[in-house]
Amino acid sequence: MALEKPYKDVPGTTIFDADMLRLGYHLNQFCMSLMKSENRDRFFADQKAYLDEWPMTEDQKQAILDRDYNRMISLGGNIYFLAKIFSSDGQSFQFAAATMTGMTQQQYAEMMINGGRSADGNRYIGEQE
């Protein structure tokens, strides 16, 4: 029997379950390596060369080089691990979240100040405008 996934119909959301974990294991472990400042230095000295040290797919490496967080998530990245990338870039969680929604950080920050994205219309795939 396949794993039960009752959350598959939540729109715009990827739940980091066992299947995503297997897909993204090395991508996420790469992110962990950025917690050490000497690794951050090596990464920023030559990003592609540092990524080539990890057994990731070329798609995963390209998504990292592009800082395409939605793509990284679709390839098994978990947001708390990906946070090591944007933190190393000197960016905030709010910056990263904005890029995933297709908004500017300013637009996103205003949405949050106005109470955030409503759950209404965003509970099930197919009901969004």
Add this chain to the structure above:
Amino acid sequence: MARITAGVSTSHIPAVGAAIDLGKMEEDYWKPVFKGYEFSKDWMKRNTPDVVLLVYNDHASAFDLSFVPTFAIGCAGEFQPADEGWGPRKVPTVQGHPELASHIAQSVILDEFDLTVVNEMDVDHGLTVPMSLMFGQPDAWPCKVIPIAVNVVVYPPPTGNRCYQLGKALSRAVGSFDEDLNIQIWGTGGMSHQLQGPRAGLINKEFDAHFLDKLVSDPENLAQMPHVDYMREAGSEGVELVMWFVMRGALNAEVEQVHRFYHVPASNTAVGHLILENPDATP
């Protein structure tokens, strides 16, 4: 005898830690957030415990994907603030209580809650931001802390009910420790928030208000809520709220709510905060 006198729940947003560390607390954006904790800091001065059992989740800091403990208890003598990618927070080293932690681990494991024992780990914003909110910026933290880490990163986290029952086991464990200690239990994380994907920024004030109400008055029923309801209604990261049940389960059925605070937004997240006292546990 050691006893649990009070529970605290609070969000543990990293941007709140950064606002404190960078001296932004008086800025218009942050002022309303910190105003909600003025009462709390004052209450804490009057009710400083000997030890806090601090329930939080590690955010890929101490635990990577090589092992994912569902529940873990920190039994070390001290815990260093983690480097989460921008250098460690400049906050004091967290002092543990190895004797009580080991006692709790033994007690709850024999009580059939199989906690992972961790003798060395760094602690990230999930643990240190609540401490900054409750204690301010002292040169040394005024009490000891036993970190209790809950997996909410890899699906599935433990259920709300499992967390609630663990809280009860922690209460039994504390009650059988001989030393006379005043102990608080904190549950952190939440409230509604989603940090990832096109639906990032989700906030659900109605859900949060209902959760705050029922956590105090009817936790046993609230604890039955399935994970998918948190994810759908309160955002994918809103599922962190299961950790608040560990706090609630460790308190009496009847508690006195001495403080409640709610504010949107702090960065991506709804801030929620409760202080609950055990009425018969005056130190």
